[in-house]
Amino acid sequence: QSALAQPPSASGSPGQSLTISCTGASSDIGAYNFVSWYQQHPGKAPKLMIYEVTKRPSGVPDRFSGSKSGNTASLTVSRLQAEDEADYYCSSFAGTNNPYVFGTGTKVTVL
């Protein structure tokens, strides 16, 4: 199972928006509406930001939103804030044989 492809880096100024892509295959992202996104600050455990493509867990700001088209999912962060600077990973369910695959990760820098 290959990792999902993400751009290595993305950046934006405070108040701006940015979008991170996550490209998979017809056997994972394309097959299931079970894409999730995680935020990870240095030395910390990942934190769930989006699940089931578009849903936000309680406590996650509505500045974070998710979407999917075909084999590609996206995370949009609106109204960027300094605390959004972190690594972001996507993940998708990929069936019962090898259930979960993660993305390669995107380092977000707030300029």
Added chain:
Amino acid sequence: QLVLVQSGAEIKIPGASVQVSCTTSQNTFTGHYVHWVRQAPGRGPEWMGQINPNTGGTAYAQKFRGRVTISRDTSIRTAYMELSILRSDDTAVYYCATEDCTSSTCQKSFDSWGQGTLVTVST
């Protein structure tokens, strides 16, 4: 969300085995599957396997089958991950994480995470 507390860092020699534990402060894992995810230095997370604490049923990533065993002891609210025949490239932070299965379908995402356990494999 559950609070998950993992066992401490381990240093192992190649060929040895390691067991990492994950304990919830709640009464039980009820309604949640427990997963194990590892992250090598500078790399993305990698899913290893899962356990249904109610039934003990497990599933493992193809890459780790034969080397990993996930188990649980419900009486002490603890899940375990044992990885055998360790190699240097098994050096990583190992996390337990839970999946919400309280509704009719599981959410297929990881909503609570332990603090991570660093396992170093070196001679």
